[in-house]
Amino acid sequence: MNDDLRIGPDGTAVCHYFEQLRLEAYPDPGSPRAKAMRAGKPPSECRKLSGAPWTIGWGDTGPDVVEGLTITEQEADQRFARRMALEFEPAVRAAVKVPVNQRQFDALVSIFYNAGVDALSKSTLVRVLNTGDFAGAAAQFPRWNMSGGVRMKGLDRRREAERLVFLGGDARSAIAAALAKFP
Structure with missing residues (x-):
């Protein structure tokens, strides 16, 4: 089901806006190192802490992404593009058992990419969606706003944008509305 769908311009725009292009690996925002950095700890103390998973590019993680x-x-x-095609698009197609439109697929690929395939595949969002309750599934997006046990404003914004795209909005309008809702 949904075999002909690939991430489209709206999904790519949401991912790119919220991931932002970074050409040097950086620590995950929910990692102990990033938390210490935000708290103003000295660099020498921060370097002793884990930054895993390290991230680069458009939010890409993996065993080859290391500090430096x-x-x-x-x-x-x-x-x-490679991770979308090989990992996240197939994961959404495998998890979702009802037909979805392009924007719904885009929003799902974005949240799977950001929050993780394992967690989302077994989530209430997907279970509700698979009953055909699209409004109920949309209402689940905001629940995915935590990183490392901490609520993140950036995730509030991203989930709102994804929710609005899922409901049929274009990425540009959805991002603007999300930023207005969570200034």
């Missing part, structure tokens, strides 16, 4: 890694914008685009 740098890539080009072209490599970031290639990594993003």
Whole structure:
């Protein structure tokens, strides 16, 4: 089901807006290192803490993403496209048992990419969606706003944008509305 769908411009725009292009690996925002950095701890103390999972490009993680890694914008685009095609699009198609439209697929790929395939595949969002309750599924997006046990304003914004795209909005309008709702 949904075999002909690939991430489209709205899904890519939401992912790119919220992930932002980073050409040097950085610690995950929910990691102990990032939390210590935000708290103003000295760099020498922060370096002792884990930054895993390290992230690069358009929010790409994996065993090859390590502290100090740098890539080009072209490599970031290639990594993003490859992971969408090989990992996240198939994961959404496997988890979702009802037909969805392009924007719904885009929103689902975005949240799977950001929050993780394992967690989302077994989530209430997907269970509700698979009953055909699209409004109920949309209402589940805001629940995915935590990283490392901490509510993140950036995730509030992203989930609102994804929810609005899922409900049929275009990415540009959805992002603007999300930023207005969570200034």
